[in-house]
Amino acid sequence: MSRTPRIEWRALAAPVVAVVIASCLGVAAVRPGTSGAERDRLAERFRFTSEYLNGDPAGARTERRVQPALRHISAWISAVGASVAVGDIAGTGRDADACLVDPRDDSVTVRPLPGSTGRYAPFTLTPEGLPWNPRTMAPMGCVTGDFAQNGLTGVLVYYWGRSPVLFLRRTGADGKPVPPSAAAFHATELVSPMSVWNTTTVNFTDVDGDGRPDLIVGNYFPDGAKVLDTEAADDPRMAMQDGMSNARNAGSTHVLLWHSGRGGPDPEARFRDEPDALPAGVRHGWALALGAQDLDGDGLPELYIANDFGPDRLLVNHSRPGRPSYSLAEGRRTFTTPKSKVLGHDSFKGMGVAFADLTGRGEPDILVSNITLPYALEESNFVFTRDGPVSDLAKGTAPYHDRSEDLGLSRSGWSWDVKTGDFDHSGTPQILQAVGFVKGGTSKWPELQELAMANDSVLHSPLSWPRVKPGDDLSGAAGNRFWVRTADGRYTDLAKATGLDEKVPSRSYALTDADGDGRLDIVVANQWGRSVFHRNTGPTAGPYLALRPVVPAAVPGGAATTPAIGARVTVRTADGRTYTQQLQPANGHTGVNSSELLFGLGAGADAKRPVTVEITWRDATGPHRTTRSLTPGAHTVVLS
Numbered sequence: 215m216s217r218t219p220r221i222e223w224r225a226l227a228a229p230v231v232a233v234v235i236a237s238c239l240g241v242a243a244v245r246p247g248t249s250g251a252e253r254d255r256l257a258e259r260f261r262f263t264s265e266y267l268n269g270d271p272a273g274a275r276t277e278r279r280v281q282p283a284l285r286h287i288s289a290w291i292s293a294v295g296a297s298v299a300v301g302d303i304a305g306t307g308r309d310a311d312a313c314l315v316d317p318r319d320d321s322v323t324v325r326p327l328p329g330s331t332g333r334y335a336p337f338t339l340t341p342e343g344l345p346w347n348p349r350t351m352a353p354m355g356c357v358t359g360d361f362a363q364n365g366l367t368g369v370l371v372y373y374w375g376r377s378p379v380l381f382l383r384r385t386g387a388d389g390k391p392v393p394p395s396a397a398a399f400h401a402t403e404l405v406s407p408m409s410v411w412n413t414t415t416v417n418f419t420d421v422d423g424d425g426r427p428d429l430i431v432g433n434y435f436p437d438g439a440k441v442l443d444t445e446a447a448d449d450p451r452m453a454m455q456d457g458m459s460n461a462r463n464a465g466s467t468h469v470l471l472w473h474s475g476r477g478g479p480d481p482e483a484r485f486r487d488e489p490d491a492l493p494a495g496v497r498h499g500w501a502l503a504l505g506a507q508d509l510d511g512d513g514l515p516e517l518y519i520a521n522d523f524g525p526d527r528l529l530v531n532h533s534r535p536g537r538p539s540y541s542l543a544e545g546r547r548t549f550t551t552p553k554s555k556v557l558g559h560d561s562f563k564g565m566g567v568a569f570a571d572l573t574g575r576g577e578p579d580i581l582v583s584n585i586t587l588p589y590a591l592e593e594s595n596f597v598f599t600r601d602g603p604v605s606d607l608a609k610g611t612a613p614y615h616d617r618s619e620d621l622g623l624s625r626s627g628w629s630w631d632v633k634t635g636d637f638d639h640s641g642t643p644q645i646l647q648a649v650g651f652v653k654g655g656t657s658k659w660p661e662l663q664e665l666a667m668a669n670d671s672v673l674h675s676p677l678s679w680p681r682v683k684p685g686d687d688l689s690g691a692a693g694n695r696f697w698v699r700t701a702d703g704r705y706t707d708l709a710k711a712t713g714l715d716e717k718v719p720s721r722s723y724a725l726t727d728a729d730g731d732g733r734l735d736i737v738v739a740n741q742w743g744r745s746v747f748h749r750n751t752g753p754t755a756g757p758y759l760a761l762r763p764v765v766p767a768a769v770p771g772g773a774a775t776t777p778a779i780g781a782r783v784t785v786r787t788a789d790g791r792t793y794t795q796q797l798q799p800a801n802g803h804t805g806v807n808s809s810e811l812l813f814g815l816g817a818g819a820d821a822k823r824p825v826t827v828e829i830t831w832r833d834a835t836g837p838h839r840t841t842r843s844l845t846p847g848a849h850t851v852v853l854s
Contacts, residue, residue, distance in 0.1 A: 248706040256698050257711035259638045261752035264713060265328060266744040267314060267737070274318040276742045277684050278352065281446040283676045289652050290682040291441065292317070294354065294414060296721040298739040299806030300728075301358030301367045303394050304332025309808035310728040311394075312737055313339075313356040313369050314745055320352045322371050324394065327737065328747055329729030334394040339369060341379045341401045345408050350443040351375030355722075355804035359418045361483040362475035363426055365767040365774025366391055368483070369399065370429070372413035375442050378404040378431065382481035389477075400481055404429070404470070410438045412465055418800040419506035420780040421491070423514050424535035425833030426472040426768055427779040429485055430517065432501030433465025454679060455500055457670040459561030461523040464500040467492060469538050475769050491538035496527050503631070503803045505567035507578050507796055508782060510604045513832040515780055515798065520564030520582055528557055530607045535834045543612040545598075555594065557612045560584075562593045566803045569796070570634035570643045572621065573599050576784070576792045580614065583629035583647055583803075587689060590659050591666060594624045595647075622704035623697060628689035631722040631803040635734045639754040639814030641791065645697035645705065646736065648803070650719025653690025653742070658682055694720055694738070718743030722805030727812060732758045732848070734812055739805065757821035757846035759785055759813045763797060763829055765853050777809035778853050781831040785813050788823055810848075821846050829853060 248256075278292040295317035303311035303324055310330035314323050325336035340346065357370045366383040373379075381399040384392045392398035412435035421428040436453055440446040455461035469492060470485035499521035506515035514531035517540060521527065529540035544558030554560045557580075566583035573579055582596035595618050602613025618624035627649040634643040652658075661680030665673070672678045682688070693715030697705040709715040716738060724737040733750035740746065761783055764775035777797065784794045793815075799807040815825065824843040831838055831853055842851065 248700050252700060253706060253708065253711065256700065256706070257708050259640070259752060259755070260698075260708065260712045262713055262736070262748040263751050264746055264748045267312065267325065267747050268316060268323070268744055270744065271316065271319040271321065276318070278317070278442060279349070279444050281440055281443050281449055281452060283449065283452055284441065286681045286683070287676065287679050288682075289654075289684050289686055290679070293652055293741065294721065295352065296739040296741040296745070297355035297804035298722055298724045298737045298745065299356050299358040299369075300327070300724040300726040300737060300808050301806070303358075303367055304330065304334060305391060306330065306332050308728065308730055309726045309810060312724065313358055314739060315353045315356055315804075316745070317352070317741060320348060322353050322356060324369065327726070327728040327735070329735075329749060332394070337394070337396040339371060339381050339396060339399060344379060344401055344403060345376065347375075350440060352442055354414055355416065357416050357418050357800050357806050359427060359800070360767070360776040362477060362481050363472065363483070363768035363776055364475060364477040364481070365776055366477065370404065370416060370418075372416050372431070374412040374435070375410060375440065377409045377411045378413060378416065380404055380483055382483060384479050384481060385477050386479070402482060404485060405487060410440065412437075412439060412441055414502055415504050415803055416800065417504040417506055418779065419515050419798055420832065421469060421515070421531070422471060422533040422535050422538045423832040425765060425831075428472050428538075429470040430504055430506075431468040431470065432504050432519065433467065434500055434502070434522075435465060436463065437465040452676070453674045454676055455523040456674040458523060458666055458673060460525065461500055462495070462498045463674065464498050467497045467499070467501055467519065471536070471538060477769055488538050492529065492540055493542050496529065496542065499524050499527060502565045503567045505569060505580070505801045506798045507569040507801070508780070509578065510607050513780070513782075513830060513837045516607070518567050518580060520567045522563050522565065525558055525560050526564045526582065528612050541610065543607050543610050545612045545614055551615070555596075555616045557598055557614050560596075563591070565630045566632040566647070568632045568634050568801055569798070570645070571794060572597060572643065576794050578796065581623070581632050581634070581645065583626070583632045585628050586625040587627060588625065590663065590689070594618055595626060595629065597621055597623055620704070622706065626695045626707070627692035629695075630720070631805045633723040633725055633802060633805060633807065635725050636812065636814035637734050637750055638752060639756050639758045639816070641756070641793065641814050641816030642699050644699075645695070646714070646723050647695040647697070648720040648722060648738065649692045649694050650690055650716075650741075651688045652682065652686060653719055654685045654687040656686050658686045658688050662688065690719060692719075714748060716740055716743075716746065722803050724805045724807055726808035727760065727810065730848070732760060732812070755814065755817045756819045757815050759815060759825060759827070759844065759846050760810055760848040761813070761827065762810045762848075762850040763831070763853055764850060765831070765833070775852060778831050779809075781829055781853070783811055784828040786826040786828070787815060787819055788825070789818070791816060815846060819846070
């Protein structure tokens with residue numbers, strides 16, 4: 215006798231629900247693209263003229279010399295090091311000078327940008343008088359800033375193989391800065407004694423709210439590891455990541471508070487290392503980018519650490535002057551949220567971070583670059599927007615969810631630095647992303663996929679890694695991205711249409727108005743190729759406000775001022791529009807922006823009608839606020 219089979223609906227419920235949800239998400243992910251006509255209209259708003267910043271150095275190389283254990287992955291190890299930072303070296307009042315790190319000859323050069331009124335010959339910075347061995351050490355990036363707090367721009371250079379070096383501007387007997395040259399900068403150690411660090415990113419921000427910027431140093435390979443020493447055959451400290459998605463065996467991340475400074479022929483800047491500033495379990499992620507931003511409105515910058523091979527970290531700032539303190543905040547997972555999309559629980563490869571108001575709510579959203587190749591490591595960029603009260607941060611909860619797919623920003627390639635700016639004065643930010651890893655003729659993706667599926671217990675050994683040598687390729691043909699907002703609120707890439715896609719893998723951007731015409735120019739640092747200056751020559755949609763907030767310098771010596779790092783500026787137009795930015799020039803991977811904030815005021819704004827500008831900042835006496843009425847154009851505001 216036949217029987218009707220009994221269906222266990224309870225057992226089928228979970229997979230049925232999963233299939234339905236997956237189908238719905240899949241349908242939701244399929245969105246119409248931008249039409250060719252709209253892309254053409256958008257591209258007409260932008261125009262750049264481009265020129266190389268540097269030539270091909272004699273004996274230019276395409277890989278680094280590495281220790282024996284790493285020789286079979288020399289191209290992988292050689293894939294970072296290009297950097298650019300802008301600042302006012304010439305003393306023209308404009309951030310029209312660039313510090314450029316070129317891995318092809320491991321040079322650190324300072325030069326005026328095209329259009330600058332500063333006139334001097336490019337020169338090279340080397341740590342004269344300090345421990346220095348170019349056979350085992352190499353520069354990885356530079357940061358411009360007033361480290362001595364005497365009103366003069368200096369340069370911090372960070373390396374693999376040693377701790378960072380400060381190059382501070384000398385003054386003569388008359389108290390005036392020595393004209394720009396290598397001899398005009400005095401090299402001094404950031405930490406003493408010098409340590410063997412392998413640094414990949416540095417941020418310059420006011421951690422403790424005393425009005426003096428501090429330093430956050432993100433190290434990559436373990437402290438003491440001699441990555442570039444070809445004779446380090448048995449280096450016990452050398453290790454790769456101890457996991458593909460949760461690696462925590464990198465070098466230390468350091469918080470260094472500004473302590474004192476002085477000018478003169480032998481200037482000095484002293485910083486104090488604060489090893490207990492970061493919570494336990496945070497210091498040893500493989501940091502590739504650092505972002506500082508006040509997210510809760512108390513004037514103290516929260517810290518976002520973008521980690522390679524592991525979860526990023528959002529740290530809430532509870533500091534007081536002289537007493538830095540952070541706590542960890544993590545996002546909450548909902549029924550439809552993949553774990554990897556939850557802030558602080560991702561398993562991705564964070565390589566860049568920026569902040570911008572993409573949602574029009576007058577507050578910063580968080581943009582993060584990852585590896586986002588559809589045929590390889592299928593990750594996603596992040597655009598974290600707030601979906602809960604900011605008071606949750608103090609409770610350890612990050613009230614953010616990822617909207618990168620909604621905004622069309624989830625996929626871009628093997629992405630590094632990310633920067634935002636209003637290049638056409640439309641009032642809407644555009645987004646730049648540096649893209650590309652190793653360029654060659656032989657794809658290494660099959661071997662990398664095998665590594666990604668390997669047991670984490672063997673990943674830390676270099677012997678487990680597949681061969682990646684010059685001539686091999688990993689996302690080498692991908693171009694940079696220039697994201698522009700469309701009529702439906704999503705972003706589309708116009709890099710090719712505007713000439714901003716590079717022909718070689720790039721690493722970082724620096725944004726500044728080098729020629730003083732009110733339009734943001736772009737400097738891009740390329741890895742194993744010439745770096746490029748893109749001068750903005752495009753039409754503008756309306757007037758602009760360029761604001762340089764400064765405070766009196768800490769070191770006595772006249773009426774010197776210094777950038778008000780951490781200041782928050784809110785601009786309100788007569789017709790009710792609001793724009794906001796914070797002065798955090800060193801956010802990102804290895805690119806440092808101008809200390810001038812540029813606001814596009816949008817079409818229809820009156821170039822002669824003042825706008826209301828509210829500026830908030832902190833010093834040792836607490837938070838402060840001032841409101842000014844300013845006409846469109848360029849202004850310097852002294853805060854005191």
